[in-house]
Amino acid sequence: MVNDRDEILLIKRGREPFAGHWALISGIGESKKGIKPEKGVIEEVNCDVQTSSFRGEHAFSVAVKSDKFVDEVVVFVGKVDESNIKVNPPFSVDLKWVSEEEAKKFKALAFEHKKIINEYMRRRKLSV
Numbered sequence: 001m002v003n004d005r006d007e008i009l010l011i012k013r014g015r016e017p018f019a020g021h022w023a024l025i026s027g028i029g030e031s032k033k034g035i036k037p038e039k040g041v042i043e044e045v046n047c048d049v050q051t052s053s054f055r056g057e058h059a060f061s062v063a064v065k066s067d068k069f070v071d072e073v074v075v076f077v078g079k080v081d082e083s084n085i086k087v088n089p090p091f092s093v094d095l096k097w098v099s100e101e102e103a104k105k106f107k108a109l110a111f112e113h114k115k116i117i118n119e120y121m122r123r124r125k126l127s128v
Helices: 028-032 037-049 100-105 113-127
Strands: 008-013 055-063 072-079 092-098
Touching: 008 037, 008 100, 037 055, 037 072, 037 092, 055 113, 072 113, 092 100, 100 113
Parallel strands: none
Antiparallel strands: 008 092, 055 072
16 A cells, blocks of 8 residues: 555555564455455454445556465555554554655565565556
8 A cells, every 4th residue: 555645555464474573465365265356455454453434446566486386466555544544453563654765775574575565666657
């Protein structure tokens, strides 16, 4: 998720895998259950930050090498009502909006989320 200041929403995961790591909200677990990405992303946003206000669209896909159940991640970019989000233990234990510059400084994000953020920033620069 992004906001009007072009910041990216990260959550600190409260559960394994990657408990305690910063991450994008992702629905890869939902895809393992056979849920379509369009529905899975809404369910994950609702689960991780307790809101049904997510509005977004498919932006791109990224190949995944580190997961034995999926070959790619379908990336959605969208927005939520910032005044209506909050952490939802045990799924998320913290959240923060970060600028692109701050996002670049994260060394260890969960899953392949660093790769996804880099691709998002690359595509955003191409469209400006």
